[in-house]
Amino acid sequence: MKIPLARPEVGEEEVEQVAATIRSGWITQGPRTAEFENRFTESVGASHAVAVSSCTTALHLSLKVLGVGHGDEVIVSPHSFIASANAIRYCGARPVFADIDPVTLNMDARLTARAVTPRTKAILVIHQVGRPAALEKLSALATASGVPLVEDAACAIGSEYKGMKIGANRYSRLVCFSFHPRKIVSTGDGGMITTDDPLLDQRLRLLRQHGMSVNDLQRHQSTKIVQEEYLELGWNYRLTDLQAALGLVQLKRLPGMIRRRREIASRYDRELVGQSRIQLFQEPPDAIWNHQTYLVRIRDTSASERDQIMQRMLNEGVSTRRGIMSIHREPAYVSRFGMQSFPESERASDQCICLPLYTQMLESEQDHVIASLIRALA
Numbered sequence: 515m516k517i518p519l520a521r522p523e524v525g526e527e528e529v530e531q532v533a534a535t536i537r538s539g540w541i542t543q544g545p546r547t548a549e550f551e552n553r554f555t556e557s558v559g560a561s562h563a564v565a566v567s568s569c570t571t572a573l574h575l576s577l578k579v580l581g582v583g584h585g586d587e588v589i590v591s592p593h594s595f596i597a598s599a600n601a602i603r604y605c606g607a608r609p610v611f612a613d614i615d616p617v618t619l620n621m622d623a624r625l626t627a628r629a630v631t632p633r634t635k636a637i638l639v640i641h642q643v644g645r646p647a648a649l650e651k652l653s654a655l656a657t658a659s660g661v662p663l664v665e666d667a668a669c670a671i672g673s674e675y676k677g678m679k680i681g682a683n684r685y686s687r688l689v690c691f692s693f694h695p696r697k698i699v700s701t702g703d704g705g706m707i708t709t710d711d712p713l714l715d716q717r718l719r720l721l722r723q724h725g726m727s728v729n730d731l732q733r734h735q736s737t738k739i740v741q742e743e744y745l746e747l748g749w750n751y752r753l754t755d756l757q758a759a760l761g762l763v764q765l766k767r768l769p770g771m772i773r774r775r776r777e778i779a780s781r782y783d784r785e786l787v788g789q790s791r792i793q794l795f796q797e798p799p800d801a802i803w804n805h806q807t808y809l810v811r812i813r814d815t816s817a818s819e820r821d822q823i824m825q826r827m828l829n830e831g832v833s834t835r836r837g838i839m840s841i842h843r844e845p846a847y848v849s850r851f852g853m854q855s856f857p858e859s860e861r862a863s864d865q866c867i868c869l870p871l872y873t874q875m876l877e878s879e880q881d882h883v884i885a886s887l888i889r890a891l892a
């Protein structure tokens with residue numbers, strides 16, 4: 515038996531829609547991207563959604579439109595994929611890390627409050643592995659500090675917090691999503707930004723396409739000669755209509771995919787709860803977790819013992835991954851900011867393992883993963 519860590523749920527309908535897009539003659543950002551944005555706003559309850567090439571570029575543009583620049587600081591969790599902090603550096607600003615709460619793996623609001631300085635320009639909160647962070651506390655802190663909150667919801671599509679979908683902009687002006695194949699909705703690569711502010715929406719649309727005053731579709735549809743202007747420095751961060759065609763089908767699948775992921779996660783919970791060396795992560799009482807990733811924590815383990823456990827499982831055909839990285843330990847950060855220490859993030863990185871979870875997973879496959887993990891721990 516060979517069990518992958520993840521497997522995107524993509525089928526014939528996606529193939530047909532991408533083929534139809536190719537036949538339509540319009541393959542880059544155009545009508546299907548606009549439709550994808552509209553369906554996305556409905557899906558998460560947002561007023562505006564701007565499609566971009568990835569969550570990394572979504573984060574970059576979001577910080578840009580908030581005016582983050584040289585000499586500024588943005589507070590972020592060190593316990594994340596490296597793109598969360600890189601986006602801050604793209605703006606010339608400094609990522610200031612606030613350590614995590616080990617129970618949730620999300621930013622600790624108390625430590626975040628301590629990291630605020632007069633240079634703080636924004637707080638970037640991450641819903642790690644799709645598990646909603648304490649938005650109420652963090653948005654209150656951001657308001658009290660006079661800075662905006664931005665959400666890195668790369669993993670959190672379909673998750674809910676206090677009865678509202680992540681992306682509804684109840685607690686922040688800008689929420690960024692990813693459509694990389696490791697996330698739940700995939701377009702190969704891709705991203706989306708939701709906002710409740712029509713001016714930010716306009717500015718994001720400008721910056722994702724070279725700062726160009728008229729986009730391709732408007733020019734194509736115009737009966738008069740249109741000469742565009744380049745109003746400010748922008749980027750090419752477009753999503754293509756091929757990707758949007760994929761995304762439109764994927765959005766229809768989303769409720770079913772989340773239902774299935776939650777079932778598989780509950781079954782893992784039930785089967786592993788009695789294991790004394792395993793610590794499970796629970797759904798917050800005021801949230802719905804999409805279970806983008808199923809993580810377990812091995813108590814009192816080291817990174818090297820964790821690697822042995824992962825190797826034993828791989829020998830039995832079970833793919834796993836280490837937990838979330840600690841960004842500050844990577845060479846790209848040590849060389850620039852020196853050795854920093856965030857002990858809770860480091861311990862969680864060393865002790866967590868991601869187990870296979872995909873919607874097509876069979877009960878027999880899941881049984882094999884569970885048995886293999888228990889054997890590897892023995």
Ligand SMILES: *Cc1c(COP(=O)(O)O)cnc(C)c1O
Binds near residue numbers: 568
């Ligand atoms: C995957 C991920 C990203 C990057 O998303 P891309 O779409 O691949 O750029 C950013 N932040 C977090 C928390 C992620 O998990």
